Amino acid sequence: MIPALASLLPAKLAGILDPLVLADDPRPAISARKLFDQTRITECLAAFGRNYEEPDTQAVATQWSKWHFSIVLTPVVALNIAADWLLPIDIDQVEVLLSPDSRTMGLRLPDPGREARFKSADQRFAWIVDSHLAPVVSALSQASKLPIKVLWSNAGNVAESVVAECATWLGEGHGGVRHARSFLASRAWPDGRRNELFEPIRYSEAGARRRRICCLRYRMDSLPLCKSCPLDRVPQRAVNRSSVQAHPEIPS
Numbered sequence: 001m002i003p004a005l006a007s008l009l010p011a012k013l014a015g016i017l018d019p020l021v022l023a024d025d026p027r028p029a030i031s032a033r034k035l036f037d038q039t040r041i042t043e044c045l046a047a048f049g050r051n052y053e054e055p056d057t058q059a060v061a062t063q064w065s066k067w068h069f070s071i072v073l074t075p076v077v078a079l080n081i082a083a084d085w086l087l088p089i090d091i092d093q094v095e096v097l098l099s100p101d102s103r104t105m106g107l108r109l110p111d112p113g114r115e116a117r118f119k120s121a122d123q124r125f126a127w128i129v130d131s132h133l134a135p136v137v138s139a140l141s142q143a144s145k146l147p148i149k150v151l152w153s154n155a156g157n158v159a160e161s162v163v164a165e166c167a168t169w170l171g172e173g174h175g176g177v178r179h180a181r182s183f184l185a186s187r188a189w190p191d192g193r194r195n196e197l198f199e200p201i202r203y204s205e206a207g208a209r210r211r212r213i214c215c216l217r218y219r220m221d222s223l224p225l226c227k228s229c230p231l232d233r234v235p236q237r238a239v240n241r242s243s244v245q246a247h248p249e250i251p252s
Contacts, residue, residue: 004112005075008083010169016078019071019106020087021097029095029108032132036091036139045143047102052220059220061144065151066215068104068136069158076128077162079113081176087113090131121179122190129197137196146216149196153213156200157228160184201228 001017009017021027034040048064049055072089079085088094088110097106118124137151163180170177187198202210211228218225225231 002112008079008085016074020075021106021108027097029097032091032094032096035096036136038143041139042143044102051101056219057144058146059217061140061146062215062217064103065140065154069155071104073158074162077159081166081180084116085113086116091135121183124179125183149213150216152196153200154215156197157211160201
């Protein structure tokens with residue numbers, strides 16, 4: 001954890017800052033730009049895929065991306081909303097700490113970031129999308145052939161969850177929460193570009209939380225549908241797959 005950030009969130013949420021470190025952290029890391037080079041990320045996904053018997057390339061990529069987006073977006077979005085704090089997560093600025101099985105376990109930042117004044121929802125979130133998410137999504141999709149819309153949905157699922165948590169303790173009237181809600185409800189950016197994070201989650205009248213786009217994790221042997229899956233059951237073509245997995249608990 002970076003001590004300078006600890007006071008920006010309530011004590012009960014301080015744990016989400018643990019993956020963020022600075023240059024004084026001695027653990028080995030790889031620059032994000034190098035990690036998401038096609039050769040390196042392909043090797044990384046292959047290593048992570050060894051957690052499974054008969055791994056499905058797209059399912060491996062979707063699970064790996066969930067780890068990465070969870071580690072990155074949870075603290076970044078929470079600090080952005082709650083403290084108007086801008087973390088330097090540009091893919092050319094940060095380094096990624098990898099676990100022994102090659103999943104993201106931390107992020108080494110060049111500095112603790114700074115306070116910022118955001119005048120609009122798009123201004124608040126554009127830097128997250130353009131400096132980090134877009135190149136990561138592009139690299140993962142090219143390496144695995146996983147549809148880009150699935151990867152954006154994985155990122156959106158994490159972001160929406162953080163927004164909902166922030167709304168619970170800050171209230172819907174909080175400026176950062178209002179910006180976040182507006183951003184996720186917007187189909188396009190002000191310049192007309194499509195907002196890839198538009199409405200990643202939909203809620204039923206009963207309050208059930210459902211993803212708009214399936215993450216395809218069911219393609220992996222033994223993985224059940226995720227908690228917010230839009231499908232009611234595993235597609236028939238995946239039902240008879242029976243290999244055993246041995247992997248860490250993975251965000252759904």
